[in-house]
Amino acid sequence: MTRWKTVLVWLLGVWMAVVCWAAFFYAPTARGFKGESARIVFFHVPQAWVAVVAFCVNLVASIRYLRGRDPLDDIRAASAAGLGLLFSVLATISGSLFAKIMWGSFWNWDPREISIAILLLVYAAYFALRQAVPDDERRGTLAAAYAVLAFVTMPFLVFVVPRIYWSLHPDTIINTSGRIDMESRMLQVLLGSVAGFTGLFAWLYSLSVRLARARLRRRQQEGG
Amino acid sequence: MPEPESLFWVAAVTVVIWVGIFLYCLRLERRLQRLERGQ
């Protein structure tokens, strides 16, 4: 079991190194963008993707917690939210750098920027709520309820609001026409990067859950 | 020596950051495994 894991982890390391190299030297320069700025897409999109995945993992863990009140599910939800916060910050930074190069300012209240800003606010509120509840079980319940509530209002932000306003953001991968407009070598690198980042998320997530579980056990041993 | 604003440096910095994260996680993984065996 552990041997497999070691192999997987090293595989992930090599994979990500290859992706980093390929992002700069294998993928061709994209047309219609300033200089080499489009290469940021190989990091920006996977980061945003992982942020969304983390949000979904958080939702599933929250619902499971509300059904079974298993402390582990609360740990899972909190870990996913922590990583989601980290990756949305990373996606915000990389997107902001791209915005500076392409559009001349770090932040111009583009609909996509608004939605990521609100996603960050939701995560911040989630952790503020967790900090305000001293009791373990109540904290889990309230945080899970808030996470579900936040999740059901999210689609409006992601899908409805950008439709109302005009956006500068390049089309997302799954765009309205349902067609992928990308050079094939770029697409290969992008998909490879998404896979690598998803693997990285899985690893970080398991680390974070195990760390929190070890802390919980220690607290229980000290308490009882 | 490549040009200062060439892609080479961006790539190098990216790889260095990534290796740093990787090594940190690897250390955490080892410590956790030891901790879990101990309990």
Add this chain to the structure above:
Amino acid sequence: MLGEALAVLAKELRSELRSRVALNAILLFALTTLVAVAYQIGPYRIHEEDRPHLLAALLWIILFFAATSGLARVFVKEEDAHTAKTLRLAARPGAVFAGKFAFNVVLLGTLELVVVPLFCVLLGYRVAGLLGLVLLLAAGTVALAAVATMVAAIISRASGSGTLFAVLTVPLALPLLVMLIQGTRAAAGSAELAAVLPALRGIVSLAGVTLVSSVFLFPVVWHD
């Protein structure tokens, strides 16, 4: 069920009429901001072409932040007065939620009844599509009350609930606010109902989604 909900609503209304804490807080907050804004801007300070957009945004900022100052009270006061336990025994969770939600709708409706006409008079805001505006206000009231009631239920169980309410409500209500501002601008500009329809549809579905998920979430939060 309906009878119980009405009983909760009647109890809320009676105690509010006796103390008028929530109503005073909300109305005074709204009037103070309105006067400050009207004094600084008046009917002529803003250019004609900026008017529809800026005034719509100002109106909703006043309404929204006044609302956040009072809507949390429905649950916080029960915890403060230690009457929550009695209420838990006396009524089913669904009835409690419905009653409190209806009370918040009444509170918001009163606020709008006072503030919106005053705003139009003091700032010289001409609204072409009156029917559209009324529909928007009605839908917005329901949606905002639904979100606020649910968040109030969550934060009343946490410590430091006063500041927490705004922190938790803002990210959830921002999509709603964006749609409301957009719709109000459309209503002010055109007398046809079709102009406000996209925003109205979004708001109604947001209200529906929030209410439906509250039906499942509220009992969990209420009996944690």
